[in-house]
Amino acid sequence: MKERIGSMPINLEQFAQQFDPECIQVCKVYDWTTHVVQLAQDITFTFPSGSLDGVTVSQVNCSITLLECAEDAPRRDIECTVGNQIVTLQAVTLSKTIQVVLEVTGTNATGAQVTVVSNPALITTSEEVILCAPEGTTVCCNAVQNTFNSCRVGAFTQSGNSITANISIRICQSIVVTFEVILEVAARFCQPRPEIICE
Numbered sequence: 593m594k595e596r597i598g599s600m601p602i603n604l605e606q607f608a609q610q611f612d613p614e615c616i617q618v619c620k621v622y623d624w625t626t627h628v629v630q631l632a633q634d635i636t637f638t639f640p641s642g643s644l645d646g647v648t649v650s651q652v653n654c655s656i657t658l659l660e661c662a663e664d665a666p667r668r669d670i671e672c673t674v675g676n677q678i679v680t681l682q683a684v685t686l687s688k689t690i691q692v693v694l695e696v697t698g699t700n701a702t703g704a705q706v707t708v709v710s711n712p713a714l715i716t717t718s719e720e721v722i723l724c725a726p727e728g729t730t731v732c733c734n735a736v737q738n739t740f741n742s743c744r745v746g747a748f749t750q751s752g753n754s755i756t757a758n759i760s761i762r763i764c765q766s767i768v769v770t771f772e773v774i775l776e777v778a779a780r781f782c783q784p785r786p787e788i789i790c791e
Contacts, residue, residue: 623724623769637710646701654743658735660689
């Protein structure tokens, strides 16, 4: 009978090193917040030629993707009260490009169920966010992938190979302000740990 080998402690003493001053280049985070984009508007979606011919639409859904988020205006200094202190922050205007795709489900002339996807439609919106973003910093934002993000279709009308629909969009963004800095820290170099072998 094979003897069971229990867990053995890993000896890390061989990797012990003196902490010494080291210079590292890192991305310093000046500010980090979340911001929600919400908008509703009528959008006309086009479909591949003939794809909606003879289709009786029964259900319409949409999906969204945040394609781009960029500054489109100079930053403005603004005084704000944070806690009990008056601080100088920046009003940053961010332009967002959002891609929306419509998915249509219905029955064709023969009674078969079909699903047709539209060509992508682009929405551009602009919003102002208050951040700690001094000169030289970089502001970037990305959509947070969670169930909070939504795309809903309201009333819609069909005309040939196009559908005009009222689209309601909600996207949660992560907005980060960064700057490259060089820091001196007390550190030691890392080495690989011993391989763990399980039998």
